Structure formats: structure tokens, C-alpha cells
Amino acid sequence: MNIKYLDLIDQTYYFPQEEFDLKENNLFFHGIDLMELIQTYGTPLKFTYLPKISENIQRAKSWFNKAIENHQYKGTYNYCYCTKSSHFQHILNEALKNDIHIETSSAFDIDIVEKLQKTGRINKNTYILCNGFKRNQYVNNIARLINNGHENCIPIIDNYEEIDLLCKATTKEFKIGIRIASEEEPKFEFYTSRLGIGYKNIVPFYEDQIKNNEQIELKMLHFFINTGIKDNAYYWNELLKCLKVYIKLKRICPSLDSLNIGGGFPIKNSLQFDYDYQYMADEIINQINIACQEAKVPVPHIFTEFGSFTVGESGGAVYEVLYQKQQNDREKWNMIDSSFITTLPDTWAINKRFIMLAINRWNDEYERVLLGGLTCDSDDYYNSEQNLNAIYLPKYKKDKPLYIGFFNTGAYQESIGGFGGLQHCLIPSPKHILIDKDKEGKLTTTLFREQQNTNEFLKILGYDK
Known part of the structure; x- marks a missing residue:
């Protein structure tokens, strides 16, 4: 027995x-x-x-780069680490050994970025994607980064007031992204994410606040859902809705050239864990490629923001x-x-x-x-x-x-x-x-x-x- x-x-x-x-x-x-x-x-x-941090970053890079090669995709892949998953210096130092970029979510994140700049861990070619709801100190810190010459600092616009706040605080031209307020999974108690701007409102928002503003340049559309990247109807449906917005916006905004598909690669939570990462990366690239080819618009550069996947294991x-x-x-x-x-x-x-x-x-x-x-x-x-x-x-x-x-x-x-x-x-x-x-x-x-x-x-x- x-x-x-x-x-x-x-x-x-x-x-x-x-x-x-x-x-x-x-x-x-x-x-x-x-x-x-x-x-x-x-x-x-x-x-x-x-060492597991570097290993996971390199794994994800290989999955997406292989998918790009398989589908002859004309865009690039860019790996970002979400600092909110763990802000510790030893985590960032290890992650930044792997030629990655940073996603922030609050004002003090920018202070960490500046510390990393001083030690040479981050340079001005590193993308700093600034997510989250922005007020006062966060806006001022982002503006300080931009004013000091970090051209690849891209605030991701979360609401209708942030452009005015950022323009008043900055003395230079700068790039921005827009976050899509995705629709939540049916089991949620609410229908639409509190973060970002609704699908139907993004093009009017661009026409009203961005198109004729010479201080800003729209470079990125940001898409994220709380359930993470899963091979189910809900994820693929939300991705396709995002792509429709990207295509519609790209036709009237030539500067738009990047799509941030957020984060959500799962980590191993049991000895029975089974997830085909390569298949998911391959199918994401494939779906984006097909949608853009059919619409006859250039494919976007792909950004991901992996937090738990980077550091969890x-x-x-x-x-x-x-x-x-x-x-x-x-x-x-x-x-x-x-x-x-x-x-x-x-x-x-x-x-x-x-x-x-x-x-x-x-x-x-x-x-x-x-x-x-x-x-x-x-x-x-x-x-x-x-x-x-x-x-x-x-x-x-x-x-x-x-x-x-x-x-x-x-x-x-x-x-x-x-x-x-x-x-x-x-x-x-x-x-x-x-x-x-x-x-x-x-x-x-x-x-x-x-x-x-x-x-x-x-x-x-x-x-x-």
C-alpha cells in the first residue's frame, strides 16, 4: 500500500x-x-x-520573436516589466539585464526610474509607459522625466483631463498612448473597466483633443483585460474589438504605430499546470497580422507588460x-x-x-x-x-x-x-x-x-x- x-x-x-x-x-x-x-x-x-526572472523574460521574448518570424510580421516586439508586481531594487536590476522596458502605475515609480537612470540601468532609449489614473504628483513627475529629455516616456491616457494636465506641466513635445476601457468578463459585477476610455469614444477623443494638438503625438493604443491572456472566446473577442479600434484610428492617425496588448501570461500555480505559451504568442501575432492585412494598414509594433510572469516564479x-x-x-x-x-x-x-x-x-x-x-x-x-x-x-x-x-x-x-x-x-x-x-x-x-x-x-x- x-x-x-x-x-x-x-x-x-x-x-x-x-x-x-x-x-x-x-x-x-x-x-x-x-x-x-x-x-x-x-x-x-x-x-x-x-535567475528565474531573466529566464522568464528570455522565454517570452523567444516565443514572440518566433511568432513574428513564422508569420513574417513586419513589426517588432518589446517586453515591458510592470513595476507594481515588485518594486525592489534587486528585482529591477535583474530584469533590466535583459534589454527590456518599464511600465509604471504611480508617482513614486518615476522616482525609481530616475534612480535607475543615474546608475545606468535605464537609458533614454528605454520606453517608460506610464499607466494609471494621473493627478498632481504623478503628472508632475512624468513631466519632469519628459522635460529632462526622456523622449521614450509615453504617458498612457486614462481619462479625458490628462492631456491638458500633462501639456501644462511639460515644456516639450511628447508622445502619448490611449488605454481602451475593455469590457469585463460576464461574471464581473460591472460591464466595463474603470480604466481607460470606451471603445466607441476613442476616435472622437482623438479628433477632439489630439489631432490638432501640436505638442503631442499619438503613438500607442493600450489593451488589457483582467482575466489575462487565455485561449477562450472572451479574450479573442476583446482582442478583435481592440484591433478594429486600432485600424480605424490608424487610418486617420499616421503616427500611431504601436499596440500594447498588456499583460496576463499566467504563472505556474500547481504541479498540474498546463499552458501553451508558444501557441498563444503565435496566435496573437497571427490575429493581428490577419486583421491589419485585410484592412490594408501597417501592422503595429507589439508591446507586452508582464508583471507576475516576470517575477512571480x-x-x-x-x-x-x-x-x-x-x-x-x-x-x-x-x-x-x-x-x-x-x-x-x-x-x-x-x-x-x-x-x-x-x-x-x-x-x-x-x-x-x-x-x-x-x-x-x-x-x-x-x-x-x-x-x-x-x-x-x-x-x-x-x-x-x-x-x-x-x-x-x-x-x-x-x-x-x-x-x-x-x-x-x-x-x-x-x-x-x-x-x-x-x-x-x-x-x-x-x-x-x-x-x-x-x-x-x-x-x-x-x-x-
Whole structure:
């Protein structure tokens, strides 16, 4: 009878997988000995495996460039990173090794861009696409970038007032894009995105505010849907509607030459994950090519904005199971040494799934459990709803420590969790480790941030002034 945790994983999934392997009953992730990491730094901890960022960028570039070659597409492909997924310097430094561009969403993003310019990570050929609803400081920061000579700073117009605001703040001519307010998936509580300008209003908007304004030049149409890039009728229908707007606008606006199809490539959230990235890139390029050829207009240069896809699969979180509580005859609660609400807030906020695996004791018998966090909040848990399937782990034994890992957690969790700030029930943010490779390909680890301490909390709360 197959009763070991290893047997369960082996009969449920194809294992090992590209990033996961097992050595001496302990889990390895991209060659990282996770037990060695635990023994060196303790738990709870978070880590970022930096080489995965470059790997995913290069993968996406190869998919789109191959599609462009296959379809003899006359435009170029440009990869942008959405900084809102993770603003950390080590993330941007790694991403910018790969000749990419930047998408921003708020005023302080521009300050980061300027810091990156000073260090030579960004130059004036780097596209800075400024999304989001713009007021005061954001407008002024964008204008400062333009006034200082960054000609490839392209504010993406989100509402009818932004052109006037930007024109008043700038002293130079500049390029702009327009964001389309896409129609949401039928299951949404509203029909149209709050972001951007409606399909039917874009051409009149161009005629009214852009066509005769000598200070601005329309270069880009921006298209994005919340569900991401999926091979379903909803995505293809919205893409075709976007292309109709692009064609109609291109016929009256010769300067328009770029189409930003936004982001939305998914990341691996289970060991059963299956997504044909090459097919989707190929079909997107094919659909754009066909639509433009039939309309007899030049094809646009393609921009994508990948945030989660860029950084998500680089991250992980490691916890120890501290104790097991048997609350009734069916439910066993494994209590971790941290909090899901504070360290993986998307598990609590949107029932987001991450890959969850035991790190050690794979040769032990397994049991069905629920996972609980340390806060006194009833929502601080991770169960089958988030995990898609029931959670099974090696049996809890007081004298045999059990460690678990959550993987592909690198996007948004630190920002949403309030990195370095107050945490629910004052549960401290865990230590954070950066993992890289040296010139010989050997793994290196660096402590980026220690676990929060009492003094940090007291200072934030005003007790230590």
C-alpha cells in the first residue's frame, strides 16, 4: 500500500519537474537545497531566486520573436516589466539585464526610474509607459522625466483631463498612448473597466483633443483585460474589438504605430499546470497580422507588460509546522510559525493558489490537514479551497520537525502585505534571502532583510520617538 508522502506526489503528479527535485527525501527548488537554507537562516523565511526572472523574460521574448518570424510580421516586439508586481531594487536590476522596458502605475515609480537612470540601468532609449489614473504628483513627475529629455516616456491616457494636465506641466513635445476601457468578463459585477476610455469614444477623443494638438503625438493604443491572456472566446473577442479600434484610428492617425496588448501570461500555480505559451504568442501575432492585412494598414509594433510572469516564479516562502491541533474528529490543524494574511495575503484576499509542498520527510506517512496561521483572525488559514485539492502532508510528529514551502509567490505579496510596516496582530515579516548564481554558475545567498523586531513595530506605532 502506498502510504508515503513521496508515493502520494508520485501517483498524483508528474514528478520530478523542471524546477523541483528530490534528494535524500528533501525537496530542491531550481537546485536550491531548501533544508540547507533552513539550517542556515531558520524559519519563517522568504527567498527570491533571481535567475528565474531573466529566464522568464528570455522565454517570452523567444516565443514572440518566433511568432513574428513564422508569420513574417513586419513589426517588432518589446517586453515591458510592470513595476507594481515588485518594486525592489534587486528585482529591477535583474530584469533590466535583459534589454527590456518599464511600465509604471504611480508617482513614486518615476522616482525609481530616475534612480535607475543615474546608475545606468535605464537609458533614454528605454520606453517608460506610464499607466494609471494621473493627478498632481504623478503628472508632475512624468513631466519632469519628459522635460529632462526622456523622449521614450509615453504617458498612457486614462481619462479625458490628462492631456491638458500633462501639456501644462511639460515644456516639450511628447508622445502619448490611449488605454481602451475593455469590457469585463460576464461574471464581473460591472460591464466595463474603470480604466481607460470606451471603445466607441476613442476616435472622437482623438479628433477632439489630439489631432490638432501640436505638442503631442499619438503613438500607442493600450489593451488589457483582467482575466489575462487565455485561449477562450472572451479574450479573442476583446482582442478583435481592440484591433478594429486600432485600424480605424490608424487610418486617420499616421503616427500611431504601436499596440500594447498588456499583460496576463499566467504563472505556474500547481504541479498540474498546463499552458501553451508558444501557441498563444503565435496566435496573437497571427490575429493581428490577419486583421491589419485585410484592412490594408501597417501592422503595429507589439508591446507586452508582464508583471507576475516576470517575477512571480522567482519567489518562495518557507515555514515550520509548530504544532498540530485536533479540533474535532475530522479536522487537524497544522499551525505554521507565521501568518498567511501577512506573508501571503493573496491566499486570504482572493483565494489565490500557490504550489505548496513539504520540504522534508517525504518518506513518512501522510495525512490530510488544514493549515493555520499565528494571528487570532479566523481567516488566517490555507485550505483545499485555495489549494484546489485537499492538503496532504507528512504526519505531524512532535520530535520530527516538518517544514513546508509555498512557491511562485514573488509577485505582489510583499507590497500587499506591507513590507517593513505594521502586520496583523504584530506578526513580524520574515527574513528575506536573495539567491543568485556567480560567474561559475554556483548558487550564492545573501540576507536582504532580517525578520522584523519589536523596536521597528514600536517606532511605527509611536511608542519609540
